[in-house]
Amino acid sequence: DGGITQSPKYLFRKEGQNVTLSCEQNLNHDAMYWYRQDPGQGLRLIYYSQIVNDFQKGDIAEGYSVSREKKESFPLTVTSAQKNPTAFYLCASRTDRYSNQPQHFGDGTRLSIL
Amino acid sequence: AQTVTQSQPEMSVQEAETVTLSCTYDTSENNYYLFWYKQPPSRQMILVIRQEAYKQQNATENRFSVNFQKAAKSFSLKISDSQLGDTAMYFCAFAAETSGSRLTFGEGTQLTVNP
Numbered sequence: 001d002g003g004i005t006q007s008p009k010y011l012f013r014k015e016g017q018n019v020t021l022s023c024e025q026n027l028n029h030d031a032m033y034w035y036r037q038d039p040g041q042g043l044r045l046i047y048y049s050q051i052v053n054d055f056q057k058g059d060i061a062e063g064y065s066v067s068r069e070k071k072e073s074f075p076l077t078v079t080s081a082q083k084n085p086t087a088f089y090l091c092a093s094r095t096d097r098y099s100n101q102p103q104h105f106g107d108g109t110r111l112s113i114l
Numbered sequence: 115a116q117t118v119t120q121s122q123p124e125m126s127v128q129e130a131e132t133v134t135l136s137c138t139y140d141t142s143e144n145n146y147y148l149f150w151y152k153q154p155p156s157r158q159m160i161l162v163i164r165q166e167a168y169k170q171q172n173a174t175e176n177r178f179s180v181n182f183q184k185a186a187k188s189f190s191l192k193i194s195d196s197q198l199g200d201t202a203m204y205f206c207a208f209a210a211e212t213s214g215s216r217l218t219f220g221e222g223t224q225l226t227v228n229p
Contacts, residue, residue, distance in 0.1 A: 033216060042118075042205055042219035043159075050214050058216065090159060094215060100147045100166050103209075103217060105159035 003027065006091050006106035012114045013078065013085060021076045021109045023091035032074035033092040033103060036060060043090060049074055078111065086113050116141045116208050120220035127196045128228050134181075135191045135223045137206030146210040148182065148189045149217070154202040162204070165189065196227045 004025045013019045023032065031050045035043035045058030049068040063082025068074055074093075078085045088110050092103040117140045127133035139148070150162040165173045165182050172180050177197075181190045193200055206220040 031214065035217075040222075042221045043217070044219075045216050048214055048216050056214065088157060092159075092217075100164065102149055102161045102164055103215075104161075108157055 004091060004093055004104060004106035006089075006109050008109060009107070011109055011111045013111060014114050016080045018077055018079050019085075019111070021078070021089055021091075021111070023074045023076065023106060024072055025074075025093045025104075025106075026072060027093055027095065027104065028071070029093035029095045029104075030071070031094045032068070033094070034058075034064075034066065034074070034076045035090045035092065037088040037090060037108075046076065046089075085111055087111060116143070116146075116210065116213075116218045118206055118208050118218050118220040120206055120223050122223045123221070124224045124226070126226040126228055127193075129196055129198060131196055132192060132194045133196055133225065135193075135204055135206075135225065137189045137191070137220055139187050139189065139206070139208050141187070141208065141210065143210040143212060145212075146208060147215075148180075149207040149209070150178070150180070150189075150191045151205045151207060151219075152200075152202045153205065153222075154199075159205075163191065193225075198227050198229060201225060201227045 007022045033048040034046040047066040049055035065077045091106045094103045146167045148165045152160045163175045177194045203222045207217045209215045
């Protein structure tokens with residue numbers, strides 16, 4: 001079945017460590033997005049990519065990095081510069097950035113600090 | 115920049131009754147889309163309904179309908195015949211083509227359907 005796969009489901013980070021969250025989609029979607037959700041709050045955009053080898057910062061990009069080397073994959077690295085990384089991270093994708101098509105979401109990764 | 119405001123942090127409704135969730139937004143865009151997403155305890159984000167700003171007719175999806183007031187920048191969600199499975203956090207979201215259709219979310223309304 002087509003969909004978006006995020007892994008791992010749970011991730012723990014030590015002080016000073018970089019960690020990478022995986023997001024893979026087999027929907028042939030052009031655009032991909034990373035959001036962060038803190039408890040009791042809405043989602044905030046970290047980075048997004050509308051096409052391979054191109055991406056743009058969202059509202060809270062500091063301390064994060066991404067790459068888009070393949071259409072299917074949009075990994076997010078949480079660097080040691082992100083001082084408060086504990087949150088729920090959601091990846092989404094969307095077809096045809098010039099249409100009204102909605103974003104489809106993965107099941108999320110919960111990141112915690114050890 | 116766009117902003118989305120949901121002024122009701124929590125709401126409750128009895129099973130089989132109707133409930134309306136409020137959402138207002140602010141934008142200078144002309145072409146945009148509005149969405150309601152549902153997030154149950156599993157934390158999946160599930161699309162409930164969407165509305166194109168250029169359409170005057172309000173969107174409906176089975177028991178879910180919206181009241182879209184473009185001039186007032188209001189986009190409320192009505193749930194009819196509420197069911198226990200409707201218990202979830204509901205998010206209103208805005209997207210404009212000029213900004214890569216990135217979603218701007220409200221802070222959510224926690225809806226509880228009581229038996």
